[in-house]
Amino acid sequence: MGQENQRPPKRSWAEPWKVKVVEPIRMTSLAERQRALIAAGYNTFLLRSEHVYIDLLTDSGTSAMSDWQWAGMMMGDEAYAGSRNFYNLEAAVREYYGYRHLVPTHQGRGAEHLLSRILIKPGDVVPGNMYFTTTRLHQELCGATFEDVVVAEGHDPDDESPFKGNVDLDKLDTLIAKVGAKKIPYIALAATVNMAGGQPVSMANVKAVHALAKRHGIRVILDATRAVENAYFIQQREAGYAGKSVRDILKEFCSYTDGCTMSGKKDSLVNIGGWLALNEDEVFEEARNLVVVFEGLHTYGGMAGRDMEAMARGIVESVADDHIRARIGQVEYLGQQLIDAGVPIVRPIGGHAVYLNARAFYPQLTQDQFPAQTLAALLYENSGVRAMERGIVSAGRDPVTGKHHYPKLELVRLTIPRRVYTQAHMDVTAESVIEVFDNRAKATGLKMTYEPKYLRFFQARFEVI
Numbered sequence: 066m067g068q069e070n071q072r073p074p075k076r077s078w079a080e081p082w083k084v085k086v087v088e089p090i091r092m093t094s095l096a097e098r099q100r101a102l103i104a105a106g107y108n109t110f111l112l113r114s115e116h117v118y119i120d121l122l123t124d125s126g127t128s129a130m131s132d133w134q135w136a137g138m139m140m141g142d143e144a145y146a147g148s149r150n151f152y153n154l155e156a157a158v159r160e161y162y163g164y165r166h167l168v169p170t171h172q173g174r175g176a177e178h179l180l181s182r183i184l185i186k187p188g189d190v191v192p193g194n195m196y197f198t199t200t201r202l203h204q205e206l207c208g209a210t211f212e213d214v215v216v217a218e219g220h221d222p223d224d225e226s227p228f229k230g231n232v233d234l235d236k237l238d239t240l241i242a243k244v245g246a247k248k249i250p251y252i253a254l255a256a257t258v259n260m261a262g263g264q265p266v267s268m269a270n271v272k273a274v275h276a277l278a279k280r281h282g283i284r285v286i287l288d289a290t291r292a293v294e295n296a297y298f299i300q301q302r303e304a305g306y307a308g309k310s311v312r313d314i315l316k317e318f319c320s321y322t323d324g325c326t327m328s329g330k331k332d333s334l335v336n337i338g339g340w341l342a343l344n345e346d347e348v349f350e351e352a353r354n355l356v357v358v359f360e361g362l363h364t365y366g367g368m369a370g371r372d373m374e375a376m377a378r379g380i381v382e383s384v385a386d387d388h389i390r391a392r393i394g395q396v397e398y399l400g401q402q403l404i405d406a407g408v409p410i411v412r413p414i415g416g417h418a419v420y421l422n423a424r425a426f427y428p429q430l431t432q433d434q435f436p437a438q439t440l441a442a443l444l445y446e447n448s449g450v451r452a453m454e455r456g457i458v459s460a461g462r463d464p465v466t467g468k469h470h471y472p473k474l475e476l477v478r479l480t481i482p483r484r485v486y487t488q489a490h491m492d493v494t495a496e497s498v499i500e501v502f503d504n505r506a507k508a509t510g511l512k513m514t515y516e517p518k519y520l521r522f523f524q525a526r527f528e529v530i
């Protein structure tokens with residue numbers, strides 16, 4: 066006390082929780098992993114989790130719940146109709162996201178399905194800031210064409226712009242002029258943009274998208290799956306928001322949209338669940354009617370009462386500034402180690418994951434030799450760390466021409482589950498990625514031996530070339 070500070074105080078992102086229960090995980094031998102890879106057709110989705118050491122396949126449904134959430138599980142009201150947990154969830158969505166009406170669904174794609182069915186007519190066009198796999202497929206199954214209107218920086222893994230998820234307003238304007246507002250049922254705005262590397266949308270951009278859409282009478286529907294993470298980036302990067310809470314930023318962001326689809330398995334810190342939220346009464350009426358056909362009654366939508374309670378409580382925890390700072394701090398910690406070692410990753414580091422740039426790993430491979438799929442397989446073989454391909458396999462085929470989509474980005478996603486792994490797990494992951502990078506000249510690529518019709522990345526099989 067009384068001493069003058071020599072330097073500004075440093076405070077790391079250490080987690081605002083301590084561990085109460087542990088789940089053992091097992092290390093495997095190289096021979097075991099090689100056998101497991103062949104059995105899985107070199108697709109990390111087809112590995113058994115018991116063969117995985119550090120599982121960075123996805124942040125979806127893989128969060129650790131808090132003691133308060135687990136206590137909520139015991140408060141499940143499993144009444145078929147009118148469960149009190151539904152009303153708690155509805156209140157949480159209203160309070161933190163600000164939408165008027167809630168339709169619960171079993172997970173995010175359930176909400177996408179209902180929304181697409183209600184709003185899309187065959188021949189429609191849905192603009193969006195980069196596609197997401199399930200979102201685009203539901204739009205296409207209802208007869209729409211997806212049009213990418215993300216800013217060009219979103220497709221450039223080396224561009225350091227702070228808001229690479231933004232909508233390119235000129236592109237959107239041109240598209241509206243070309244196809245006509247009547248053919249555009251809504252603009253699909255994702256925050257953050259998963260396929261661009263977890264990149265955020267600025268408040269200024271959502272405001273401008275909203276204003277442009279209103280001029281033409283077009284809705285803006287938010288994919289709110291990681292909107293809390295997006296709000297944190299606004300707080301950190303956008304002028305005027307440094308002093309505001311993530312909670313307030315989230316609510317302001319949502320206020321520029323007309324509704325949202327939500328996968329609660331991400332931001333909301335639960336293992337299962339989702340919802341569709343809407344401000345328009347008529348669209349809500351229709352959704353509340355359709356949910357009964359595809360998901361379950363409108364007060365549970367495919368979820369158990371206890372799961373709705375865990376999600377209601379997860380929403381409250383998810384918007385706490387110290388939680389989100391530690392969550393994204395851990396992702397940045399891993400990403401920074403890789404940057405320091407010269408490993409090519411998407412920059413800036415995203416909210417939920419570090420994305421390895423597989424094209425830069427393997428310039429010797431063509432995109433038809435699946436560089437990102439190859440990298441994910443080699444990383445698993447090296448250490449038992451499981452990642453996911455986000456490149457040509459995930460992009461699928463054009464439904465009209467039957468040709469591969471050739472995305473600019475060929476990425477491997479190291480996705481960090483929330484509140485699950487320690488800093489030491491991040492260190493081991495970085496060490497393994499660096500070793501695979503050092504051996505990059507030896508990679509020979511893969512060929513696809515089995516291709517499912519829908520969302521092929523989940524079940525496709527490969528062989529080494």
Ligand SMILES: *Cc1c(COP(=O)(O)O)cnc(C)c1O
Nearest residue numbers: 172173174197199259290328330
């Ligand atoms: C996971 C995800 C979805 C789909 O949600 P599910 O709960 O997996 O059905 C939609 N959009 C984005 C951006 C996602 O990450």
